[in-house]
Amino acid sequence: MPEYSFKLNGEQVTVNVPGNVRLLWVLRDILGVTGPKYGCGLGVCQACTSHINGKAVNICSVPVEQLKPNDEVVTIEGLPATVGKDLHPMQEAWLKHDVAQCGYCQPGQIMAAVAHVNKARKGPGREIDDDDMDNIRNICRCGTYQRIRAAIKDGAENMPRGSRPNP
Amino acid sequence: MTSHRASPEPDNSAPEGTGRRQFLGYLLAAPTLVVATRLIGDVVDPPKAAAAGLPPTPALADVYDLSDALTDATRPTANLITVEVREDGTIHHASPVSENGQGITTALAMVIAEEMSVPLQRVKVTLADARPELLFNQLTGGSNNLHAKSEPLRIAAAIAREQMMTTAAKQWGVSRNDLTVRDGVIRHPDGRSADYGSLATAAAALTTTAVATPPLKPRSEYTIIGTKQDRIDALEMVTGRKTYAGDLKIPGALPTMVHRGPDIGATIKSVENRDEVAMMPGVTDVGVITNGVAVRAQTFGQCIDAVRALKVKWHPGPLANESDDTVLKKLKDATIPMPPAPPGAKVLEFDFVNYFNSNTPLETGFAVADVRSDSAEIWYASKIPIIALQEIAQRLGLPQNAVTFHVVPGGGSFGRRLFHDPAMDAAEASQLFGKPVRLMWHRSDDFRHGRAHPMAVSRVRATYLGDQVLSYMQHHTSVKTDFGHGLGEIITGTLSKQELGNLSVAEGIYQLTTKTFYNFGLTESLLNEIPLPFWTSSMRNVYSPNVRCAQELMVDQLANAMGKDPLEFRLAYGKSEYHPVLRKAAELGEWGRKLPDGVAQGIAIADEYKHRICTLVEIDCRPETVNREVTPAPEEGYVTGPRVTKVTVVVEPAHVYDPNGFEAQLQGGTNDGIAIALTFSNHIKDGLPLEGSWDQGYYTRQWNTPREMTIHFLPNTYDERRTPGGAGELAVAPAMAAVACAYAHATGTMPTEFPINHNNELPFHPFPTQPPMPQSHTDGLDHAY
Ligand code: FES
Numbered sequence: 001m002p003e004y005s006f007k008l009n010g011e012q013v014t015v016n017v018p019g020n021v022r023l024l025w026v027l028r029d030i031l032g033v034t035g036p037k038y039g040c041g042l043g044v045c046q047a048c049t050s051h052i053n054g055k056a057v058n059i060c061s062v063p064v065e066q067l068k069p070n071d072e073v074v075t076i077e078g079l080p081a082t083v084g085k086d087l088h089p090m091q092e093a094w095l096k097h098d099v100a101q102c103g104y105c106q107p108g109q110i111m112a113a114v115a116h117v118n119k120a121r122k123g124p125g126r127e128i129d130d131d132d133m134d135n136i137r138n139i140c141r142c143g144t145y146q147r148i149r150a151a152i153k154d155g156a157e158n159m160p161r162g163s164r165p166n167p
Numbered sequence: 168m169t170s171h172r173a174s175p176e177p178d179n180s181a182p183e184g185t186g187r188r189q190f191l192g193y194l195l196a197a198p199t200l201v202v203a204t205r206l207i208g209d210v211v212d213p214p215k216a217a218a219a220g221l222p223p224t225p226a227l228a229d230v231y232d233l234s235d236a237l238t239d240a241t242r243p244t245a246n247l248i249t250v251e252v253r254e255d256g257t258i259h260h261a262s263p264v265s266e267n268g269q270g271i272t273t274a275l276a277m278v279i280a281e282e283m284s285v286p287l288q289r290v291k292v293t294l295a296d297a298r299p300e301l302l303f304n305q306l307t308g309g310s311n312n313l314h315a316k317s318e319p320l321r322i323a324a325a326i327a328r329e330q331m332m333t334t335a336a337k338q339w340g341v342s343r344n345d346l347t348v349r350d351g352v353i354r355h356p357d358g359r360s361a362d363y364g365s366l367a368t369a370a371a372a373l374t375t376t377a378v379a380t381p382p383l384k385p386r387s388e389y390t391i392i393g394t395k396q397d398r399i400d401a402l403e404m405v406t407g408r409k410t411y412a413g414d415l416k417i418p419g420a421l422p423t424m425v426h427r428g429p430d431i432g433a434t435i436k437s438v439e440n441r442d443e444v445a446m447m448p449g450v451t452d453v454g455v456i457t458n459g460v461a462v463r464a465q466t467f468g469q470c471i472d473a474v475r476a477l478k479v480k481w482h483p484g485p486l487a488n489e490s491d492d493t494v495l496k497k498l499k500d501a502t503i504p505m506p507p508a509p510p511g512a513k514v515l516e517f518d519f520v521n522y523f524n525s526n527t528p529l530e531t532g533f534a535v536a537d538v539r540s541d542s543a544e545i546w547y548a549s550k551i552p553i554i555a556l557q558e559i560a561q562r563l564g565l566p567q568n569a570v571t572f573h574v575v576p577g578g579g580s581f582g583r584r585l586f587h588d589p590a591m592d593a594a595e596a597s598q599l600f601g602k603p604v605r606l607m608w609h610r611s612d613d614f615r616h617g618r619a620h621p622m623a624v625s626r627v628r629a630t631y632l633g634d635q636v637l638s639y640m641q642h643h644t645s646v647k648t649d650f651g652h653g654l655g656e657i658i659t660g661t662l663s664k665q666e667l668g669n670l671s672v673a674e675g676i677y678q679l680t681t682k683t684f685y686n687f688g689l690t691e692s693l694l695n696e697i698p699l700p701f702w703t704s705s706m707r708n709v710y711s712p713n714v715r716c717a718q719e720l721m722v723d724q725l726a727n728a729m730g731k732d733p734l735e736f737r738l739a740y741g742k743s744e745y746h747p748v749l750r751k752a753a754e755l756g757e758w759g760r761k762l763p764d765g766v767a768q769g770i771a772i773a774d775e776y777k778h779r780i781c782t783l784v785e786i787d788c789r790p791e792t793v794n795r796e797v798t799p800a801p802e803e804g805y806v807t808g809p810r811v812t813k814v815t816v817v818v819e820p821a822h823v824y825d826p827n828g829f830e831a832q833l834q835g836g837t838n839d840g841i842a843i844a845l846t847f848s849n850h851i852k853d854g855l856p857l858e859g860s861w862d863q864g865y866y867t868r869q870w871n872t873p874r875e876m877t878i879h880f881l882p883n884t885y886d887e888r889r890t891p892g893g894a895g896e897l898a899v900a901p902a903m904a905a906v907a908c909a910y911a912h913a914t915g916t917m918p919t920e921f922p923i924n925h926n927n928e929l930p931f932h933p934f935p936t937q938p939p940m941p942q943s944h945t946d947g948l949d950h951a952y
């Protein structure tokens with residue numbers, strides 16, 4: 001069976017698996033990393049959102065063969081390390097606003113939030129606002145959207161400008 | 168044995184002897200202190216007299232509501248609720264009710280922390296395995312949990328506290344009355360102190376003994392209950408460490424999925440290529456179970472490949488000829504005719520259609536099973552684990568005591584996890600393959616073969632003369648609701664005990680959840696159900712969103728006919744107990760403020776689970792808003808449409824234990840109400856919903872949720888028994904109704920079909936029914952952001 005290698009939360013990992021198996025299943029079923037959740041497998045719900053080379057990606061839609069050895073995959077488990085802390089400022093904000101209900105969507109929400117804040121900042125002097133947040137696609141079936149918005153604004157304030165989600 | 172009558176609220180002014188339960192407390196023989204309580208008797212409240220005044224006809228729910236029925240149903244077996252103190256000073260309780268995001272474990276931890284005076288962080292609430300001796304107590308539905316569960320738990324916690332205090336007093340040779348406790352530390356004025364943990368062993372009982380119930384902490388001394396506290400599982404949830412069924416690492420439990428039929432209830436005729444599929448990469452097993460063809464493989468990705476490759480022939484199920492329009496016709500044909508209107512009266516009459524709404528939670532059906540020849544172990548987020556255990560044991564041909572059923576946290580429920588079909592699929596597959604399995608429903612399985620709130624038609628007629636409403640009649644006709652195995656029977660069993668007539672399960676629940684809100688003279692509300700075998704269930708509510716929405720739209724029609732402002736009309740005709748929430752919502756939401764054309768407000772009230780609620784919304788129906796886009800735009804399938812821009816919710820609660828969790832539930836419920844008013848439904852075609860993903864079934868997304876949502880609590884003033892009710896379902900009905908009313912005001916057209924966009928041109932291409940699930944995409948990296 002083919003071998004694929006990439007960096008996962010700061011460590012080089014190698015897996016033996018057919019190349020068309022999506023990264024979500026490689027992480028969950030083979031490597032036992034279960035922070036990224038399955039909610040559709042179709043790039044719709046965003047529950048699987050993780051970062052690849054600092055950008056948010058639906059890893060249910062990435063065949064593992066598309067990864068190169070230097071690609072850096074960061075899941076919710078590896079997010080705090082990207083800022084060298086026990087918790088990322090976005091996770092702190094999530095706690096402060098007590099966002100989660102069932103919690104199932106929340107790893108994906110937090111990973112998406114960090115990327116959306118960084119994306120908004122590509123505009124000179126811009127910070128994420130309500131218009132940007134209208135474009136967040138992550139489903140929360142428990143309906144925590146109001147607290148998600150409040151937490152993102154708060155978390156953004158404590159995310160240093162220019163910070164990227166990967167070291 | 169001593170029994171003591173315990174009052175749930177020492178400072179409660181309710182007359183002695185009404186609504187009180189008697190509990191026995193025990194110290195259980197164990198290495199550290201373990202306390203248990205068990206109900207031994209009950210004093211039932213006599214039904215209260217209906218509200219004064221002639222009109223309207225009192226409804227059953229006015230005197231006794233679903234919350235009471237569920238609480239009473241669980242009372243006789245509310246036995247053996249335990250609290251354990253460990254040497255590290257942590258307090259443990261294994262909750263017999265499940266956690267699916269409602270925050271129940273946090274609220275129960277608050278009850279314990281309050282009564283024992285320990286920091287909330289030291290209380291650990293886990294989920295108990297199925298416990299057949301707790302039959303019927305172990306269910307999570309109808310939002311009654313805290314209401315039913317908190318009392319025996321408080322008593323257990325109080326006994327634990329007293330046992331700690333007397334142990335310390337004995338060790339120090341002092342009087343218990345000289346001791347105080349704070350933050351889990353017992354102190355004597357002379358300076359000596361001891362942590363609960365250091366006394367846990369000394370306080371333990373050598374033999375199990377019955378003990379007296381000590382006085383409970385008076386409400387005036389509460390420092391935790393009623394204050395804002397964070398959820399006890401919050402850290403686990405934001406770090407990805409919270410373990411749901413699909414995250415469990417049970418040795419050998421490989422991914423397993425099921426190839427399901429082209430219509431609901433279809434049965435397998437033949438599998439054409441089983442051996443071929445069994446040879447596919449990663450696949451270990453393929454075989455037929457009750458609900459389809461199960462496939463076990465190294466990864467779920469390979470399960471999807473195998474499920475899609477299977478060629479299966481099916482016998483059509485009982486609904487293969489049903490579609491939206493055939494169901495609608497059956498519902499209309501079954502509607503109970505209205506009696507003739509009084510001569511000379513003006514008549515308003517409308518039919519309101521509510522389509523099916525999927526209750527698919529974000530975590531699809533995940534279950535783990537390890538079935539051996541003589542035993543079985545199951546993991547599933549069941550809300551009725553005892554019934555699940557019994558039915559699975561029967562299907563597997565094992566005695567009940569050979570089956571262990573672990574209740575795991577669920578990723579949402581909304582009625583779905585009253586049903587244990589994913590656990591049954593897993594159990595059957597594990598038995599068939601002789602191997603452990605970790606089974607997952609695809610999202611399209613969950614939409615198409617999961618549960619849905621039933622389609623219903625509400626016929627409403629009001630008659631009036633001048634400014635006098637003479638009658639209000641509502642004949643609600645619904646596809647039969649499945650209340651989950653056992654739940655309905657529990658409720659009706661209680662009902663007949665309460666001498667509330669010989670209603671059917673559904674009629675009983677309908678009557679319990681449908682109150683009269685307005686003085687509309689002759690008032691009648693009837694339910695009729697048609698027995699179409701769709702997979703239905705409650706969904707964050709049973710009837711009230713649809714029933715209330717129709718009623719509030721009619722209220723606006725009457726106001727309009729009499730030339731009155733909707734708020735003014737509600738204050739004139741609404742029962743006076745709803746005036747405080749109406750007035751406060753109008754004030755905070757700035758009722759009547761000037762808005763552009765195409766933007767309007769709507770207001771609605773509801774009353775359930777012992778809380779009164781009013782929701783005021785603003786909706787923007789201007790074309791530039793309705794046609795707004797989401798960027799980057801998905802290829803197809805998202806809907807924007809009218810936008811609810813601002814929501815004000817005012818609640819007069821019965822008693823709020825956990826205001827933070829309560830507020831969260833009201834926010835979530837409001838987003839549900841918006842979804843079922845505007846966008847979220849199933850389209851049925853040839854016996855199957857067309858929807859298969861979230862870009863087809865439009866639950867509220869960020870682009871449709873209001874940017875402004877204010878939740879305001881009035882002081883607790885209402886329920887004299889002051890047992891806390893749940894909040895998971897409370898906000899749905901008034902949100903749906905207020906959005907519908909606002910939409911009517913904004914567009915000048917009263918909506919009669921819900922969700923309002925249901926009969927627009929279908930905005931997506933449905934997935935085929937064969938193969939039964941779509942393949943995952945490969946372009947994730949192209950959409951990185
Ligand atoms: S599971 Fe990846 S987007 Fe839904």
Ligand code: FES
Binds near residue numbers: 102104105106143
């Ligand atoms: S918290 Fe339950 S789906 Fe978002």
